[in-house]
Amino acid sequence: MRFALIRQQVDIPFEIAAEYVPAASEISTASLSNIALQATPINAAFDNIIPRNKSMLLLKQQAQVLAQKLVPVLVYGETGTGKELFARAIHNAGPRSDKPFVAINCGAIPAELIDSTLFGHKKGAFTGAIADRLGVFQQADGGTLFLDEFGELTADVQVRLLRVLQEGVCTPVGGAGEQRVDVRLIAATHRNLITDVAEGRFREDLFYRVAVGVLHLPPLRRREGDLLLLCDALLATLGKQDAALDGKKIPPDAKNLILSHTWSGNVRELQATLVRAALWCQGDTIEQKDMAGALFEIPARTDHSAIVDLSQGVDIQRLLCMFVRPYLQQALAQTAGNKTRAAKLLGLKSQQTLSNWMETYDIDTSVGTIFAIHSAWTK
Structure with missing residues (x-):
């Protein structure tokens, strides 16, 4: 019995965009494995410690x-x-x-x-x-x-x-x-x-x-002036490990996201986040959306029985901001920036109340939209 091979042209009712080609496609498997498992170099010297603080x-x-x-x-x-x-x-x-x-x-x-x-x-x-x-x-x-x-x-x-x-x-x-x-x-x-x-x-x-x-x-959140310096140094290190990651730059809006993050995992978290952002960005610029997609928001542990030490003073406004901002951002992300629905999710009385909170904690709709895009990517 013989079978004839028949070729037929098929019209696909949508276009496949070829513009999204992340850096990850250019990186070798061995190189990516080394980057992901990167540990402290055995020849680490004081030159590897990069502070301004x-x-x-x-x-x-x-x-x-x-x-x-x-x-x-x-x-x-x-x-x-x-x-x-x-x-x-x-x-x-x-x-x-x-x-x-x-x-x-x-x-x-x-x-x-x-x-x-x-x-x-x-x-x-x-x-x-x-x-x-x-x-x-x-x-x-x-x-x-x-x-x-x-x-x-x-x-x-x-x-x-x-x-x-x-x-x-x-x-x-x-x-x-x-x-x-x-x-x-x-x-x-x-x-x-x-x-x-x-x-x-x-x-x-x-x-x-x-x-x-x-x-x-000190934790990274207390190393004032070191965060962006470390970003540049870590990106330079990634570029030395693989040419596909060489020359990556971070524009001001993406840097603002970095500065607003709490970095509970310190330098190790920063390095892993930069690797994720650099892998998926297009071209030589890690855009704000790339950074937003790479960041993880880990809920802070709560211990209501903890004794608060006020001997050195605290910045209560900063503490409130660290607690409130992630909830506002997540609500805006889940509602695609719809303030009325976001206010309802947060138990606020009205859209105006939410707007007041957003102004107090320096959050605008564009940030909410970015997080909404991030949520869509991760579904």
Whole structure:
């Protein structure tokens, strides 16, 4: 039996626009994977820390001093503020720069493997120990050990860690003899360890053993003057990683969106947002709509039992703005800028009331329309 191949012209009742060709189509899979998984570079130096903010400039100077001294360092900061970047820069600028830098997240280690991870184990010490293994203290011998999420260590592990820091020796799991180690310790945490010490959750002697050189990294929302500077630096880095992302520019209206965002994820969130915006924009300009589509609005956690600290004063208007703006923007987005319907969604008495709120919190219809477009794209 034979089949004849018949070709027939078909009229498609719509046109397929070819003008929307995002930058993502030009980026190689390997390059995109590297960008998405980008971590702190192993050769990070103080040149990688780009501040204009006075408090950050002072912290950078203090860290450069600490780099030359082999004292333990404790780095405080929210997630994404650059704690590992500072740690690597301190190591690379110090006298042990040619020695190992070993980083580990204490909060990610299973309880049953913590001793083996920190101090190593001998073959046969437990089920699955098929060979001797060095712990991170032995791996970092002569160099620097970075313990991220240091405040997550349990009380029993804190005791054993204190002994290593005091005596410079550790015993592998299943081992009979002690091994001498010489490490420079840099620890990092987002927790308030002073409070944990006061409430008995963290050993006071271990805290003072580590908290010799202390750096408090501010969140991005408190680094006045740094936000747009960091945007330019991160875009330049993306351009070096892939030619398709080279030369991307951010116009003033898109920059205003960046400046109005809270950036709860700090520099890490900023980097991921710029990558998303750069991937989908057309041409060399990241337009306001590209930035609006790349931003995530994460609801703030509420804790009605929290005690408010007014000792340093607060900007109540700014706090109100941070709370109210996302709701106004979302209501306008869901109603495509219809103020009457948006006011109803928000429980406001009238369109005029909504207009008054929009004027107070500097929101106009064009912003609402942008968010409406964003909502349509994400359906």
